[in-house]
Amino acid sequence: MIAELRRRAYLSAMQVATWLPRVALPFAAPSRLELLDAAPAVLLEDTPAPSEVPAAQAAPAAEARPKIEVPRPGSTQRQAVQPEAEPSAAADAPPAKAEVVPPPRFSLQLLRAGNCLLLVELPTGEAFQSRDPAYLLLKDLLRAAGLPDSPQLIGEPVRWPLLSRGNMDQGPDAARDFVQGFVAARQEEQGECACLWLVGQPAIRFAGEADSEAVNLELQVEGLGAAWALPGLEQLMDEPQRKAELWQAMRRIMRRWKNTE
Structure with a gap:
């Protein structure tokens, strides 16, 4: 039962709600078939059972969570407006000087x-x-x-x-x-x-x-x-x-x- 709770903690940290093991996992609860019919299964590679993972490596893995970039409100709008706000090259160019015609002699x-x-x-x-x-x-x-x-x-x-x-x-x-x-x-x-x-x-x-x-x-x-x-x-x-x-x-x-x- 302890291994099952730890496994669910790992899956929750990875934001995996539904999964299907490729092989029978030791100390795992039986799969609920109604969940398999409602959503596609996520296949997991053969990994050692949580009980076999050293405690020194299991602790950081439990704490690590995938970083999700959440767009901030208005960020897309600022990116679209920014190129228009930049001055054009023609505006930055100095005004052309009038050609000075030397006096005839x-x-x-x-x-x-x-x-x-x-x-x-x-x-x-x-x-x-x-x-x-x-x-x-x-x-x-x-x-x-x-x-x-x-x-x-x-x-x-x-x-x-x-x-x-x-x-x-x-x-x-x-x-x-x-x-x-x-x-x-x-x-x-x-x-x-x-x-x-x-x-x-x-x-x-x-x-x-x-x-x-x-x-x-x-x-x-x-x-x-x-x-x-x-x-x-x-x-x-x-x-x-x-x-x-x-x-x-x-x-x-x-x-x-x-x-x-």
Whole structure:
């Protein structure tokens, strides 16, 4: 009877309510058949009878119970909400910095030849000298166009950027506004202008608001009137084949200043 009580204590500790031994157990009470029909049997491996287990090993086994994890209320909900609470990688990323566009750099000289104004890129950044190759080429162009070959300088060269330091905006838009304002003011002072020559890419871009493909073309610039885009003097010296295209364009446009003389 003592062995039977101890066996039931073991089974209760393991939370086994119904069991069926594979062999006859010594000192075991007879099985109740009504329990075997109501629930499936749990088969036990051949184990020594509790009376054969040493007392030193039986005591810890009786005390050991299987650990059952019981979910706490709300734990599942917290796990589901946690990923949404974590900030995304895009939110943690620092804001993208606006790209800083360096100010353009150029030097332009405004001149007058007959009834035309010329806004010419200075190849060296310095004012024209009488023996400069670029200036001699400009005189040749004026003679070919039927204009005086000794153009009159109007004001000092326009150099951009205006300031080497400071917080003033000196980007492309500011350069365009400044150059167009400068030329418009000089046009009012000089009186009638049949055509504005834009010689070189900086003059075409910031006075004529056109790109590099506008070379040898007539332009109509708001506030400045009719204009003609020419390659730069240095480019004409480096690429002499461009002079033929320039001459053909000049023959078409020459009527602008010839008809007003």
